[in-house]
Amino acid sequence: MADVSLKEIRKSYGAVDVIKGVDIDIKDGEFCVFVGPSGCGKSTLLRMIAGLEDISGGTLSIGGRVVNDITPKERGVGMVFQSYAIFPHMTVRENIAFGLTISGASRAEKDAKVQDAARILQMEHLLDRRPSQLSGGQRQRVAIGRAIVRKPNVFLFDEPLSNLDAALRMDMRMEIGKLHRQLDATMIYVTHDQVEAMTLADKIVVLKEGHVMQIGAPMDLYHNPENLFVAGFLGAPSMNFLTVDVLDVQGQEAKVAHPAMDPVVLNTKGRAIIKGSHAVMGLRPQYLSADGKGAGLVEGKVVVAERLGSETVADLVLRDGTNLMATFSEDRVFTPDQAVALRFDPAAAHLFPPEG
Amino acid sequence: MSSKLTTSNRAGWAFAAPGIVLIATFIIVPFFFAFALSLTNQRLISPNPTQYVGLQNYRDMLSLSVLQLAPERDAAGQILRDADGTPSYPRVRDITRNPDFPQYRGMREWFRVHLGDTAHVVIARDVVFMKALVNTVTFVLVVAPVQGGLALILALLVNQKLRGITVFRAVYFMPVVVSIVVVSLLWRFIYSPDGGLLNNLLSGLTFGAFQPVNWLGNPDTALPAIMGMSIWQAVGFHMVIWLSGLQTISPTLYEAAEIEGASKWQTFRYVTWPGLRHTAVLVLIVITMQAFALFAQIDVMTRGGPLDSTQTLVFQAVERGYGKQDISGGATISVVLFLIVLTISLVQRWLTRERA
Numbered sequence: 001m002a003d004v005s006l007k008e009i010r011k012s013y014g015a016v017d018v019i020k021g022v023d024i025d026i027k028d029g030e031f032c033v034f035v036g037p038s039g040c041g042k043s044t045l046l047r048m049i050a051g052l053e054d055i056s057g058g059t060l061s062i063g064g065r066v067v068n069d070i071t072p073k074e075r076g077v078g079m080v081f082q083s084y085a086i087f088p089h090m091t092v093r094e095n096i097a098f099g100l101t102i103s104g105a106s107r108a109e110k111d112a113k114v115q116d117a118a119r120i121l122q123m124e125h126l127l128d129r130r131p132s133q134l135s136g137g138q139r140q141r142v143a144i145g146r147a148i149v150r151k152p153n154v155f156l157f158d159e160p161l162s163n164l165d166a167a168l169r170m171d172m173r174m175e176i177g178k179l180h181r182q183l184d185a186t187m188i189y190v191t192h193d194q195v196e197a198m199t200l201a202d203k204i205v206v207l208k209e210g211h212v213m214q215i216g217a218p219m220d221l222y223h224n225p226e227n228l229f230v231a232g233f234l235g236a237p238s239m240n241f242l243t244v245d246v247l248d249v250q251g252q253e254a255k256v257a258h259p260a261m262d263p264v265v266l267n268t269k270g271r272a273i274i275k276g277s278h279a280v281m282g283l284r285p286q287y288l289s290a291d292g293k294g295a296g297l298v299e300g301k302v303v304v305a306e307r308l309g310s311e312t313v314a315d316l317v318l319r320d321g322t323n324l325m326a327t328f329s330e331d332r333v334f335t336p337d338q339a340v341a342l343r344f345d346p347a348a349a350h351l352f353p354p355e356g
Numbered sequence: 357m358s359s360k361l362t363t364s365n366r367a368g369w370a371f372a373a374p375g376i377v378l379i380a381t382f383i384i385v386p387f388f389f390a391f392a393l394s395l396t397n398q399r400l401i402s403p404n405p406t407q408y409v410g411l412q413n414y415r416d417m418l419s420l421s422v423l424q425l426a427p428e429r430d431a432a433g434q435i436l437r438d439a440d441g442t443p444s445y446p447r448v449r450d451i452t453r454n455p456d457f458p459q460y461r462g463m464r465e466w467f468r469v470h471l472g473d474t475a476h477v478v479i480a481r482d483v484v485f486m487k488a489l490v491n492t493v494t495f496v497l498v499v500a501p502v503q504g505g506l507a508l509i510l511a512l513l514v515n516q517k518l519r520g521i522t523v524f525r526a527v528y529f530m531p532v533v534v535s536i537v538v539v540s541l542l543w544r545f546i547y548s549p550d551g552g553l554l555n556n557l558l559s560g561l562t563f564g565a566f567q568p569v570n571w572l573g574n575p576d577t578a579l580p581a582i583m584g585m586s587i588w589q590a591v592g593f594h595m596v597i598w599l600s601g602l603q604t605i606s607p608t609l610y611e612a613a614e615i616e617g618a619s620k621w622q623t624f625r626y627v628t629w630p631g632l633r634h635t636a637v638l639v640l641i642v643i644t645m646q647a648f649a650l651f652a653q654i655d656v657m658t659r660g661g662p663l664d665s666t667q668t669l670v671f672q673a674v675e676r677g678y679g680k681q682d683i684s685g686g687a688t689i690s691v692v693l694f695l696i697v698l699t700i701s702l703v704q705r706w707l708t709r710e711r712a
């Protein structure tokens with residue numbers, strides 16, 4: 001069993017706090033993704049779990065054992081680095097067997113385990129090559145091989161796909177997903193790419209400036225973001241935000257209006273929306289539709305439209321000058337300055353208190 | 357290509373010219389001069405015309421022979437022995453000055469080995485050169501590994517992230533910036549037989565049990581004393597080269613090794629040392645070449661003495677060329693030295709080559 005549990009975890013460098021009290025529970029066998037913009041502390045958090053950074057405060061336990069002060073090896077973690085960190089002077093075989101060599105495994109044991117790992121990663125034919133003879137994707141596979149050969153309880157991935165080109169990234173992403181199902185181990189994965197987070201994760205942890213913004217399953221976060229940051233961070237193109245006036249609040253329902261939009265009634269989900277003040281309405285571009293259903297209505301004109309074949313992304317400017325993105329799931333022709341009226345279902349819109 | 361190199365790149369050639377001129381004037385041309393002079397009987401100042409003598413200088417310098425001397429016997433065929441049982445042998449000079457053996461003319465005893473009762477006497481035409489050669493090679497064989505190893509240890513020490521580590525780096529590097537002549541003069545005081553620092557120190561550490569040694573005046577200690585001082589003086593320079601090599605090794609490689617549970621020694625063995633391969637070649641070659649060029653210390657401290665125990669090739673080359681005005685003799689030593697250093701560099705390169 002290898003649950004990973006972080007309780008009130010803190011990290012400071014001198015007077016600078018980088019991780020400001022983080023609580024995360026990761027269940028055995030779960031694929032957990034830490035996601036957030038650069039500098040949010042996601043890599044630091046991962047390195048603290050790995051044992052490469054000291055923990056300034058809080059409790060980290062793996063498999064029910066507090067591991068704050070024990071070495072990476074004793075924690076039973078394997079790690080894959082962004083820069084691969086494979087040893088340039090060793091062959092692929094020696095690289096994969098490194099952990100076993102270190103712990104003094106016999107030759108036969110090493111050979112068997114390396115073969116096993118190579119089979120899982122489909123790289124048996126590469127075993128006698130040197131890293132300089134490998135492509136980026138193959139190098140990353142070697143790094144993964146080195147991590148899985150010791151059969152650690154927890155795998156840590158630090159932006160493993162960032163150095164790969166787009167096409168390869170997609171392949172490797174799928175392979176990592178497959179690997180997770182195959183190994184059935186706990187995996188913690190750091191990325192700034194929300195697509196990786198959405199596709200791989202059982203559980204996403206969104207971080208910002210050393211705080212956890214929200215933890216949940218990918219669709220949970222996508223459909224029910226708890227705050228403006230999560231709402232804006234996940235989804236592409238990102239969510240539209242309109243500053244609206246709150247006309248009335250009745251229990252869980254608030255009636256809001258915007259100069260370019262007819263008044264609509266939205267669910268406040270218990271958030272602090274105050275009558276007579278401003279609030280932010282969030283609406284994903286995908287939930288705007290050109291052919292007329294739904295109680296919500298916004299009006300504006302097209303600035304530019306991108307036709308991608310299977311979908312069309314339109315950049316609009318509303319009557320009052322605010323920008324709005326809309327995505328249509330079919331090929332559509334817009335001419336510049338064409339006036340459009342788009343409808344949406346108020347149930348798909350989110351209402352947040354203004355930031356700050 | 358050739359036209360491009362010679363015509364259209366005037367600026368490039370102009371920038372390179374000062375360097376090329378200096379190197380040609382002071383290194384390349386003198387080398388060919390030395391080679392040409394070594395084939396003549398040229399003296400520094402001489403009324404006689406220069407004559408081409410072919411390889412005579414090399415023969416004079418390198419000729420070696422072995423004489424096998426049977427012990428002298430009395431009329432009854434018994435070996436004549438002196439009071440402590442040592443057999444007595446015919447005098448070498450009776451052979452080298454004997455007109456019956458013109459091939460040994462002018463040769464002197466270098467050293468002898470006793471096998472049974474027969475004495476094998478190695479005679480050389482140029483005993484001083486032979487001693488200089490042996491001293492120089494000994495110096496290189498001791499200084500290269502010791503200085504290189506010590507420099508590596510220092511580099512590993514000052515490569516740590518500690519407060520004030522730059523102070524240590526500066527301290528270890530300091531002797532390098534002091535002129536070798538000044539250092540040699542200072543160490544003459546340190547090695548002084550009466551009231552020298554080293555004798556006082558050793559005597560203090562052993563509570564007076566240590567008997568003062570005339571470090572530079574004793575043929576057994578003079579060369580080791582100069583070795584010690586030379587190692588101390590240049591170790592900082594090589595420390596800096598090692599340090600730069602250490603800093604090119606990616607920190608994530610160390611982290612990967614840490615995750616795999618490598619001990620300090622294993623980390624050095626599998627990460628640091630392989631990463632220093634090219635640096636090691638450089639350091640070894642540089643130390644070897646510098647050690648072969650040993651001159652200033654000898655010139656300041658011992659001038660080759662006592663009893664030729666600190667003669668070296670370069671010191672002899674200078675001594676002959678200018679002290680004895682035998683320019684062709686000095687040039688011959690230089691050429692021999694060049695060939696030795698060239699050979700060793702090639703062998704070292706080959707031994708430390710990257711095995712594909």
